[in-house]
Amino acid sequence: MSTQILEREKSEVASSRTREPRRDEGTNCPDPASKSLAGCMGYPQSAAVIEIKDLRVVYRGKGTGQPDRTAVNGLSLSVQPGEVFGFLGPNGAGKTTTMNVLLGFVNATSGEARLFGTDVREPIARQRIGYLPELTYYYRFLSAEELLRFYARIFRIPRPETERRIDEVLKLVELEHARRRLIRTYSKGMQQRVGLAQALINNPDLLIFDEPTSGLDPVGRMKVREIIQRLKNEGKTVFFSSHELGEVETVCDRVAILHQGELKVEGRIADLVRQHQLNLEQIFLKVIGYV
Amino acid sequence: MDNIRAVAGIVIKELYRRKDFYVLFILTILICLVMASVHIFNDAKIVRYLKELCLLLVWISSLVIAITTTARQIPVERENRTLFPLLAKPLTRTELLLGKFLGCWIACGLALLCFYTFFGLLAASREHHWPLINYLQAGGLHWLMLGVVIAATLLGSLVFAAPSSNATIAFVVVTGILLLGRHLNKVALTLPEPRRSILYSAYYALPHLELFDVRDLIIHDWPPIAWGVCGIVTLYAAAYAALFLIAACLVFRRRALN
Numbered sequence: 001m002s003t004q005i006l007e008r009e010k011s012e013v014a015s016s017r018t019r020e021p022r023r024d025e026g027t028n029c030p031d032p033a034s035k036s037l038a039g040c041m042g043y044p045q046s047a048a049v050i051e052i053k054d055l056r057v058v059y060r061g062k063g064t065g066q067p068d069r070t071a072v073n074g075l076s077l078s079v080q081p082g083e084v085f086g087f088l089g090p091n092g093a094g095k096t097t098t099m100n101v102l103l104g105f106v107n108a109t110s111g112e113a114r115l116f117g118t119d120v121r122e123p124i125a126r127q128r129i130g131y132l133p134e135l136t137y138y139y140r141f142l143s144a145e146e147l148l149r150f151y152a153r154i155f156r157i158p159r160p161e162t163e164r165r166i167d168e169v170l171k172l173v174e175l176e177h178a179r180r181r182l183i184r185t186y187s188k189g190m191q192q193r194v195g196l197a198q199a200l201i202n203n204p205d206l207l208i209f210d211e212p213t214s215g216l217d218p219v220g221r222m223k224v225r226e227i228i229q230r231l232k233n234e235g236k237t238v239f240f241s242s243h244e245l246g247e248v249e250t251v252c253d254r255v256a257i258l259h260q261g262e263l264k265v266e267g268r269i270a271d272l273v274r275q276h277q278l279n280l281e282q283i284f285l286k287v288i289g290y291v
Numbered sequence: 292m293d294n295i296r297a298v299a300g301i302v303i304k305e306l307y308r309r310k311d312f313y314v315l316f317i318l319t320i321l322i323c324l325v326m327a328s329v330h331i332f333n334d335a336k337i338v339r340y341l342k343e344l345c346l347l348l349v350w351i352s353s354l355v356i357a358i359t360t361t362a363r364q365i366p367v368e369r370e371n372r373t374l375f376p377l378l379a380k381p382l383t384r385t386e387l388l389l390g391k392f393l394g395c396w397i398a399c400g401l402a403l404l405c406f407y408t409f410f411g412l413l414a415a416s417r418e419h420h421w422p423l424i425n426y427l428q429a430g431g432l433h434w435l436m437l438g439v440v441i442a443a444t445l446l447g448s449l450v451f452a453a454p455s456s457n458a459t460i461a462f463v464v465v466t467g468i469l470l471l472g473r474h475l476n477k478v479a480l481t482l483p484e485p486r487r488s489i490l491y492s493a494y495y496a497l498p499h500l501e502l503f504d505v506r507d508l509i510i511h512d513w514p515p516i517a518w519g520v521c522g523i524v525t526l527y528a529a530a531y532a533a534l535f536l537i538a539a540c541l542v543f544r545r546r547a548l549n
Contacts, residue, residue, distance in 0.1 A: 059547075097549065103379045105548040123381045131379035137371045139301065141308040153297040154380045198376055208379075 048078035048114075049206050049237045050085075050102065055111035057097050057261075071097040073261040075111070079239055079254075081205070084232045086248040086269075087241040089258035090288050095241040096134075098258070099210055102239075103131055115206065127155065130199035134211040137191065140184035144175055144194050147183065148201050155202040169197040172227065189220040196227060207231060209240035213247060225251060245281045255280070257287045264288075294382050298390020299397060306360060306398040315352045316405060322348055327413055338417040339510055345413065346506045349406045350433070354465060356402050357437045361395045361444040362458040365543075374548065385540045388445065392536060395441045400434050414509070424515045425508040432521070435528040436503035440465055442535035443498075449542045468500045498531040 057072040072094040079085045089095050100106040101113050104120050118125040138147055145166060152162040170176045173193040178186065183194060192212070199207060212228070213221040221244070228251050231238055242248050248255060249269060256266040264287045265272065269280060276283050306312055323345045365388075368374040378384065407430045415421040444461045451457040475497075479490035502524055507513055 100547075100549050103375075105375065105378065107545065107547065123383050126379060127381045129379065131376055133372060133375045133379075135372070136376060137373060138376070139305070139373055141305050142301070146304075150297060150301055151376075151380060154294055154377075154382050156293065195376070202380075 047080070049081050049083075049116060050077070050079040050239060051112075051114040051117070052077050052098070052102075053112050055098065055101060055113055056109045057094070057101060057106060058109045070261050072101070072258075075258070075261070075263050077256055077263060077266060079206075079237060081237055082232075082235045083253045084228065084238040084251050085240070086252035086255040087239060087258065088243075088245070088248065088255055088284060089241075092260075093258040094261040095258055096210060097261075099208055099239075099241065102208060103129075128202070128204050129206045129208060130202065130204035132195045132199040132207070132209045132212050134214050136195055138183050138194055138198070141182065143180050143182055144170065144186075144197065145179045147194065148197060151198050151201050157202060165201055165203065169200045172200065172230075173197045174223070189216055192216055192220065192224070196224065200231075204236070206237045206239065209238065209242075211242055212240060213242065213244055221247070245284060249280050257284060259288045294386040295390040295393055298382070298387055299394035302360075302364065302391060302394025303398045303401070306356075306402075311359065312356060312402055315356060316402070319348050319352050319406065320409060323410065323413055327417065338414060341417070342410075342414055342510045343506070345410050346509065349403075349410055350504075350506070353399060353403055353406065353433065353437060354440065354462065357395065357399045357440050358444050358458050358461045358465070360398060361391070361441045362448050362461060363454040364391045364395065364445070365448045366452070366454045366457075369548070378548065384543050388536065388539055388543055392442060392445055392532075395445075396434075396438050399437045399441065403430055403434055403437070422509070422512060425512070428515055428521060429505050429508050432503040432505055432524060435525055436500050439498050439500065439528050439531045439535070442532040442539070446535045446539040446542070449539055449546070465500060468497055469504065472497060472499050473501050498527075502527065 053076050055072050055075040056070070059069045059071055061067050061069065075094070075098060087095050087098070097106060101108050102115060102120055104123070104126065107121070113120045115125040116128060139150075142150070148166045148169065149162060152165060157165060166179075167176075170179050173196050175190060175193055175197065178190065183191065186194065192215075196212070199209070209228075213224050216224065225247055228238055228240070232251065238251075252269060254266070254268050255272070257264050265283065267275075272283055273279060276286070278286065326341050326344055329341075365374070368377070378387065407426060411421055411426055440461070443464075444457065447457040447461055448454065451460065472494075475490055475494040479487050479494060482490060505516065508515065
């Protein structure tokens with residue numbers, strides 16, 4: 001383990017040249033001596049934060065005569081630490097299914113998926129991630145503060161640390177003024193910001209956002225974009241799906257375009273633009289066969 | 292265990308922040324108070340009928356609370372999509388189910404405490420004595436019975452799609468067991484084979500919830516049950532609750548959530 005920690009620390013030193021250092025790296029770690037991310041929680045060391053190899057998900061047809069449906073077919077990709085990765089595709093392309101596999105909601109028919117080198121089926125793989133689903137209603141009978149306290153307890157964050165984190169994330173999503181109000185009284189934008197707050201409560205190293213700006217007004221979208229940008233500056237890895245290609249172009253380092261369950265294009269946005277001599281939207285439309 | 296307690300805490304918080312329990316409690320109180328004001332045969336000392344009716348109301352109310360609260364737990368979490376951010380955290384599905392069970396069971400225990408305290412006060416105001424051990428045994432066994440019902444309803448909530456169908460089925464089955472469970476073996480004797488064997492199997496396989504119904508201890512002021520018997524009944528309840536919970540965990544473990 002000590003060799004792993006040393007190796008990880010070396011890679012962190014290297015990556016710190018390209019990103020700003022995190023203020024409180026490793027503070028969720030139960031072992032205060034183990035400040036390195038790989039050492040924390042005893043995770044195996046892995047270069048990639050997300051690693052998907054030859055993933056295939058087939059949904060069985062419900063009822064007699066209904067054919068099986070292949071949602072994801074032979075998907076392989078990896079996301080490196082500190083990257084903001086845009087996961088694109090038209091509706092029904094298999095983006096949400098892939099995310100569901102990563103989060104352990106759906107089992108892969110074949111292939112493998114790993115988070116921080118740990119099989120996604122292990123609950124511990126989810127210790128260092130934050131997840132924001134598309135359109136989610138949180139417990140409406142709780143206040144934002146109570147909701148975050150509940151989630152922090154599941155992450156086993158110590159009480160004083162919990163209170164500090166709640167203050168921090170509520171300030172970040174600008175919900176301090178409404179922290180004691182029941183969530184049922186919140187507007188849609190506020191609920192989405194509570195979602196962001198809960199995704200950040202454990203100070204995660206990887207954030208998985210499923211269409212984070214869906215249904216938000218322009219101001220809400222701008223705020224979410226700012227938060228993703230800020231997370232990027234803090235060196236977090238962000239994996240998100242979106243239909244807002246302008247937004248993806250602004251914040252993402254790399255993108256992958258999925259169509260009918262298969263990976264069609266993957267690479268750095270600048271490289272793709274140069275290679276195809278088209279902008280991202282045109283590349284997207286070309287890949288899905290629209291133009 | 293901490294995760295289970297955290298989930299249970301949310302279930303309890305939900306129960307006391309929703310209006311269902313208060314409505315049922317106030318309705319039960321009102322009906323009991325009206326009945327308590329009636330002097331049967333113009334004799335204020337006759338309280339047996341009052342106790343019987345009030346305890347029946349308490350039983351019905353507690354079953355309604357237990358079944359409706361439990362039946363909605365997982366389906367509503369799925370429908371409102373609150374299940375997804377929750378399971379995206381280091382919480383196993385087994386922990387979630389056990390937390391839901393514990394939360395519903397404790398919440399029902401708290402509701403029972405309110406009901407029995409009120410009922411005890413009402414009865415004591417007429418009888419001028421309060422057999423505490425009888426109340427403890429009747430309330431305790433009632434709570435254990437609710438544990439079995441909650442575990443079975445939780446399993447039902449994973450099998451049946453809609454909370455309303457699950458609640459209806461659970462209510463019919465529980466009422467059926469309470470009213471007919473003890474007579475199934477006698478009915479079986481009157482039937483030809485293979486129906487006799489089938490009914491006998493059902494008689495031995497079904498949880499005999501009527502064993503937990505010791506309202507007569509309070510109604511007739513009978514002497515308390517031996518504690519050894521209470522212990523055996525507790526083990527019986529624990530075995531059935533565990534069986535239903537294990538089945539629920541097995542059903543939920545590999546289920547795709549999307």
